[in-house]
Amino acid sequence: MTSSLVSTDATSSSMSKPYVLGIDIGGTNTVFGIVDARGTVIATGSIKTQKHAKFEDYIDELYESATALLKVHNAEGKLHGIGIGAPNGNYYNGMIETQVNLPWPAPIPLTKLISEKFGVPAAVTNDANAAAIGEMTYGVARGMKDFIMITLGTGVGSGVVVNGQMVYGADGMAGELGHVIVRRNGRLCGCGREGCLETYCSATGVARTAREFLEARKDEPSILRNIPAEDITSKDVYDAAVAGDKIAKDVFEFTGRVLGEALADFASFTSPEAFIIFGGLSKSGELLMRPLREAFERNNMPMHRGKIKILLSDLKESDAAVLGASALGWEAK
Amino acid sequence: MTSSLVSTDATSSSMSKPYVLGIDIGGTNTVFGIVDARGTVIATGSIKTQKHAKFEDYIDELYESATALLKVHNAEGKLHGIGIGAPNGNYYNGMIETQVNLPWPAPIPLTKLISEKFGVPAAVTNDANAAAIGEMTYGVARGMKDFIMITLGTGVGSGVVVNGQMVYGADGMAGELGHVIVRRNGRLCGCGREGCLETYCSATGVARTAREFLEARKDEPSILRNIPAEDITSKDVYDAAVAGDKIAKDVFEFTGRVLGEALADFASFTSPEAFIIFGGLSKSGELLMRPLREAFERNNMPMHRGKIKILLSDLKESDAAVLGASALGWEAK
Numbered sequence: 001m002t003s004s005l006v007s008t009d010a011t012s013s014s015m016s017k018p019y020v021l022g023i024d025i026g027g028t029n030t031v032f033g034i035v036d037a038r039g040t041v042i043a044t045g046s047i048k049t050q051k052h053a054k055f056e057d058y059i060d061e062l063y064e065s066a067t068a069l070l071k072v073h074n075a076e077g078k079l080h081g082i083g084i085g086a087p088n089g090n091y092y093n094g095m096i097e098t099q100v101n102l103p104w105p106a107p108i109p110l111t112k113l114i115s116e117k118f119g120v121p122a123a124v125t126n127d128a129n130a131a132a133i134g135e136m137t138y139g140v141a142r143g144m145k146d147f148i149m150i151t152l153g154t155g156v157g158s159g160v161v162v163n164g165q166m167v168y169g170a171d172g173m174a175g176e177l178g179h180v181i182v183r184r185n186g187r188l189c190g191c192g193r194e195g196c197l198e199t200y201c202s203a204t205g206v207a208r209t210a211r212e213f214l215e216a217r218k219d220e221p222s223i224l225r226n227i228p229a230e231d232i233t234s235k236d237v238y239d240a241a242v243a244g245d246k247i248a249k250d251v252f253e254f255t256g257r258v259l260g261e262a263l264a265d266f267a268s269f270t271s272p273e274a275f276i277i278f279g280g281l282s283k284s285g286e287l288l289m290r291p292l293r294e295a296f297e298r299n300n301m302p303m304h305r306g307k308i309k310i311l312l313s314d315l316k317e318s319d320a321a322v323l324g325a326s327a328l329g330w331e332a333k
Numbered sequence: 334m335t336s337s338l339v340s341t342d343a344t345s346s347s348m349s350k351p352y353v354l355g356i357d358i359g360g361t362n363t364v365f366g367i368v369d370a371r372g373t374v375i376a377t378g379s380i381k382t383q384k385h386a387k388f389e390d391y392i393d394e395l396y397e398s399a400t401a402l403l404k405v406h407n408a409e410g411k412l413h414g415i416g417i418g419a420p421n422g423n424y425y426n427g428m429i430e431t432q433v434n435l436p437w438p439a440p441i442p443l444t445k446l447i448s449e450k451f452g453v454p455a456a457v458t459n460d461a462n463a464a465a466i467g468e469m470t471y472g473v474a475r476g477m478k479d480f481i482m483i484t485l486g487t488g489v490g491s492g493v494v495v496n497g498q499m500v501y502g503a504d505g506m507a508g509e510l511g512h513v514i515v516r517r518n519g520r521l522c523g524c525g526r527e528g529c530l531e532t533y534c535s536a537t538g539v540a541r542t543a544r545e546f547l548e549a550r551k552d553e554p555s556i557l558r559n560i561p562a563e564d565i566t567s568k569d570v571y572d573a574a575v576a577g578d579k580i581a582k583d584v585f586e587f588t589g590r591v592l593g594e595a596l597a598d599f600a601s602f603t604s605p606e607a608f609i610i611f612g613g614l615s616k617s618g619e620l621l622m623r624p625l626r627e628a629f630e631r632n633n634m635p636m637h638r639g640k641i642k643i644l645l646s647d648l649k650e651s652d653a654a655v656l657g658a659s660a661l662g663w664e665a666k
Contacts, residue, residue, distance in 0.1 A: 160602065162502075163495075165496055170605055175604075264514075268512050271502025299514065
């Protein structure tokens with residue numbers, strides 16, 4: 001059950017089916033795109049994920065929208081396969097097994113229904129793994145055999161690649177580094193446990209840190225005090241930090257430090273060539289990256305210091321999720 | 334640079350060379366053994382690791398002793414290859430690159446010199462990885478594609494197997510889980526950092542915990558107070574716990590809890606089918622295993638609860654290191 005390295009030679013064996021469809025199922029939108037073997041996103045479309053209470057109705061709309069797009073681009077009947085990125089998507093059985101932030105009850109037999117509807121093979125993995133496959137196939141991780149993808153969004157996701165292969169684990173659910181505990185008895189996480197990495201280093205974690213710092217440093221002025229505490233977003237903290245706000249800058253120092261400490265522990269695990277950082281929060285640039293790199297180096301084992309790269313994804317964010325998912329379509333069976 | 338699953342079919346292609354030599358280089362003793370493809374240890378021998386200041390002299394003695402053993406067992410000229418387990422042994426380049434507890438200056442071109450001396454291919458990895466290969470080939474991990482080996486000795490070692498392959502990482506040094514930080518700003522570790530797993534969950538960690546508990550609970554009686562604090566060993570703590578000593582039992586509770594918490598985090602990484610526990614401390618039985626299992630389940634992500642096995646190695650300890658190392662000999666090139 002290993003996933004082979006996706007090759008862009010895929011066209012050679014499938015000249016008559018030169019495209020894959022990449023589908024990124026998010027909590028709000030489902031974005032899909034036609035992708036060729038060079039990783040060019042030919043065209044994209046989207047539908048609202050939440051519109052249909054029945055999964056079959058959702059699939060019907062997805063099929064109609066995607067087929068219309070394929071027709072316009074003269075790609076109908078030319079799909080090699082379909083790759084899907086979905087929360088908790090299990091590569092091994094093609095299902096979403098546990099309830100996630102989607103309107104349909106789990107388990108959802110995702111690849112079975114999509115494959116039947118479209119008449120081509122489909123494969124699924126979770127969104128962070130899809131991003132890792134995208135980086136390995138088309139992004140900054142091209143040519144790397146060992147790297148770890150970290151996605152900083154509403155939560156923290158990850159995809160681990162070892163020996164050029166995606167790590168799915170015994171049950172298809174490997175690579176949940178957002179749920180490694182970085183502060184014993186720390187912040188309550190959505191998973192029911194305390195102190196998970198994503199309660200600190202996600203967009204929501206940044207907002208949470210800001211609220212904590214504002215509360216703990218009541219006498220210190222901050223632009224962020226102009227916003228009701230419960231409405232503060234990571235974007236607000238970023239804007240305040242850029243404007244020179246001390247508390248906001250400290251929030252990024254703290255976030256980068258916690259993430260850097262965690263990455264140093266992850267490095268002890270698979271000794272990767274690089275970490276690839278992706279997602280909204282990675283747009284914070286040096287505000288996040290400088291403390292991250294410093295904490296990473298300081299906390300690394302001596303033998304790792306100065307050797308492991310921390311890179312930002314260079315995939316266009318609007319395309320990356322679809323591209324990553326689509327890469328799975330080449331190996332779908 | 335991937336390592337394939339060692340097959341016990343090896344004899345079929347090498348009837349004339351039906352043996353491998355396994356060498357386990359420890360700080361005190363170097364143990365070697367002749368092993369057949371079924372994993373039977375035909376015979377073992379050993380030399381003192383520390384006797385020779387020059388590595389070449391050590392290799393000479395090792396060659397003479399091993400050759401004598403091969404002759405006695407009619408195995409001379411019948412070696413398929415040599416597998417070596419050595420502290421910090423790097424599978425990729427066959428070297429011990431960084432200084433370890435051995436009398437010779439690093440880097441040591443281990444496989445090159447041994448292979449030249451014996452005239453057969455040799456491969457090396459670190460001792461915990463060798464143990465993992467041994468478990469996968471001959472032990473409780475037979476048939477498993479995803480598991481993590483944890484060795485509890487003077488330190489804590491580990492070997493990670495993913496997709497049926499040993500994880501060596503980008504630089505050959507993956508799987509240093511003994512140096513994951515489990516207590517931020519915790520106990521000083523030999524690696525120069527603070528709070529590493531091995532400062533808590535190794536044999537020396539157990540003794541350290543005992544000293545801390547005795548100091549912190551001065552008014553509480555304990556058999557361990559009959560031993561000068563600096564002389565307490567993990568064996569003393571074990572004996573005291575078996576005799577019902579409260580402080581000694583609490584030491585194992587604490588050790589098991591810290592290890593269980595750590596394993597739950599490791600499970601988020603590669604979602605293994607099992608953890609295999611090996612080494613002196615694993616002989617503590619339920620004193621360690623009960624709190625370990627409880628903490629593991631309590632700290633696991635909900636989706637992992639009740640699904641991941643924690644197993645004790647069933648390889649004979651005297652053979653295990655040699656067996657594990659020897660398995661590498663089948664794939665040495």
